[in-house]
Amino acid sequence: MIRSLHYLILCFFMIGLPTQGWSAANFWDKAHNALTASKTDQALGYINQLRSQKDHGVPKDDLNLLEARAYYQAGNYKMALKLYRRISKKSDLWLSSVEERAWAKIRMGQINRAIADTKTLLSPVFVDIASPETFFLSSYVAHKVCDFQTVFHITDAFKKRNKVRIQHLEKMAKMESTRGIVTFLNDLTAKGLEPSLNPQVMDVFPKNFLKDEQFLMFAKIAKGKNVNQLIDIRKRLAKLAKSELVHYKDVIKKLHLIEGDSIQRLYMDPSLLGKRANIKNHSTRGKYDLVFPFEEKDVWVDEFDHLQVRAQSCPEIKYKGA
Amino acid sequence: MSLRTASFIIILLSTTLSWGQEDVSQDLDSLGTNRDVIRKAKKIAPDEKVKVVQKRAVDRHLRLEASLAYSFLAGGDPHVNSSVLGLDLDFHITPRWSIGARYGRFDNDLSKEGQRVVDNANAAGQTPDLRDFGKDYYLGTVTYYPLYGKINFFNVNVTQFDIYVTAGYGRINLDLSGFNNLFTAGGGAGFWITDRISARFEIRYQTYMDIVGNNQERRIDQTVFTGKLGFLL
Numbered sequence: 127m128i129r130s131l132h133y134l135i136l137c138f139f140m141i142g143l144p145t146q147g148w149s150a151a152n153f154w155d156k157a158h159n160a161l162t163a164s165k166t167d168q169a170l171g172y173i174n175q176l177r178s179q180k181d182h183g184v185p186k187d188d189l190n191l192l193e194a195r196a197y198y199q200a201g202n203y204k205m206a207l208k209l210y211r212r213i214s215k216k217s218d219l220w221l222s223s224v225e226e227r228a229w230a231k232i233r234m235g236q237i238n239r240a241i242a243d244t245k246t247l248l249s250p251v252f253v254d255i256a257s258p259e260t261f262f263l264s265s266y267v268a269h270k271v272c273d274f275q276t277v278f279h280i281t282d283a284f285k286k287r288n289k290v291r292i293q294h295l296e297k298m299a300k301m302e303s304t305r306g307i308v309t310f311l312n313d314l315t316a317k318g319l320e321p322s323l324n325p326q327v328m329d330v331f332p333k334n335f336l337k338d339e340q341f342l343m344f345a346k347i348a349k350g351k352n353v354n355q356l357i358d359i360r361k362r363l364a365k366l367a368k369s370e371l372v373h374y375k376d377v378i379k380k381l382h383l384i385e386g387d388s389i390q391r392l393y394m395d396p397s398l399l400g401k402r403a404n405i406k407n408h409s410t411r412g413k414y415d416l417v418f419p420f421e422e423k424d425v426w427v428d429e430f431d432h433l434q435v436r437a438q439s440c441p442e443i444k445y446k447g448a
Numbered sequence: 449m450s451l452r453t454a455s456f457i458i459i460l461l462s463t464t465l466s467w468g469q470e471d472v473s474q475d476l477d478s479l480g481t482n483r484d485v486i487r488k489a490k491k492i493a494p495d496e497k498v499k500v501v502q503k504r505a506v507d508r509h510l511r512l513e514a515s516l517a518y519s520f521l522a523g524g525d526p527h528v529n530s531s532v533l534g535l536d537l538d539f540h541i542t543p544r545w546s547i548g549a550r551y552g553r554f555d556n557d558l559s560k561e562g563q564r565v566v567d568n569a570n571a572a573g574q575t576p577d578l579r580d581f582g583k584d585y586y587l588g589t590v591t592y593y594p595l596y597g598k599i600n601f602f603n604v605n606v607t608q609f610d611i612y613v614t615a616g617y618g619r620i621n622l623d624l625s626g627f628n629n630l631f632t633a634g635g636g637a638g639f640w641i642t643d644r645i646s647a648r649f650e651i652r653y654q655t656y657m658d659i660v661g662n663n664q665e666r667r668i669d670q671t672v673f674t675g676k677l678g679f680l681l
Contacts, residue, residue: 245498273496274489281480292472371472378475385479392488402494414543416596416608418500428598428606429500437496 150182332366400443515678527562587618
């Protein structure tokens, strides 16, 4: 009933928009722009219009993720979760969807379920490609249940994973030469873009640099040139690196805040001397579902996204008569 | 000022000061540097339980499974080596319970001992007393699946399996005595190769009465080793 009402409002809203004759690409761009401008109702309207087109050509997972983000922004976390879950595990967007849906669960107060998602995101298979936000998310939920030990473990893993990468990005941002950059540029001029890409390059270069249109434009014409003539590419990479470093700085600040608060509570919060409340078994497993033990360092391929966590809440001191 | 408060203030100050620096590497280095804090954190680790909860690979609510079965029989009449080619139908009521109907057709050969008895009887001009072997059988079964697990095949595929117990009653058609009661009980493991195909390995005990000598009834106790390939319809 509420959902139907929501659609009615959206349709009413869309009447006033000049959308006739628009292509799917138009709707897609407009929905993106509306979402960036926090006009979620408008974005949902465009997505609705896009879905109504028979051959819109937008991949299902892309559309579901965009709509989930719109609902998340609108505060409809239940609907957002439903859409996040529709994103296929085979999709490149799946890890992002797991991370974002964990935030939706936090907003809904489902901390244990959010922790379960972070266990998937930081499992041995994915930890090497985990984004900085994933570490922040994991640290945040661990802090929420006063699991300070895990907070420090995550910080440690974050440092180990990102130290070399950040150092490379800093040099790249300052247009300094590193072995990785020099090798890449030499290969680029000799062989072209695709043969120059190797795991080392992908690991220390800015995230998504291969999706950057300006970089690709410069890289296309780089073959056969002298390395010294590739100043445009280096400038572009420096810009991308700077932007990513700002992002890193932001995440590190948040991790500092969590760490600072954890330290404060460890030394000054008297409630930690109390007892953790026993929480009820929140399990959502069905009568015939299969339950297996979990081994953090040996997660089986089929176990991703099938984890359930039951963590006790923070300790409390109960006073007589309270 | 206590030592704890002082150390907290120092840590907090160092944390706060590091925010003002431009160098992201330095910011990163200042994270998680205090080992004492980490030791202290360990003392209040929460009782966190993580488990893997998965849906069954195959939905077995009100589903019919047809299987082609091949069995070897051990025990019973020492003069005959028997194998059985069978068709089994199992109706899965829930993932834990199924009822089934089985039909099996015997393939009998003389064992070395049987051949010796035949040779001796022929030499003596007598008819060998080996006639009451099984021809075919019908069984009704009830199967319970209390245990499950999964196997990782060389990191290529993870397959779920069920351990089950089964019991049944039916009629066996014997060459000489005709139809007699047949009782069986046993167990096995079923592996779900795909969401429609299963492989089962089963061992069960079966017993029935046959006739030997001068119309003397004899109890036959056999162990049946079966391999099955099943298709969920």
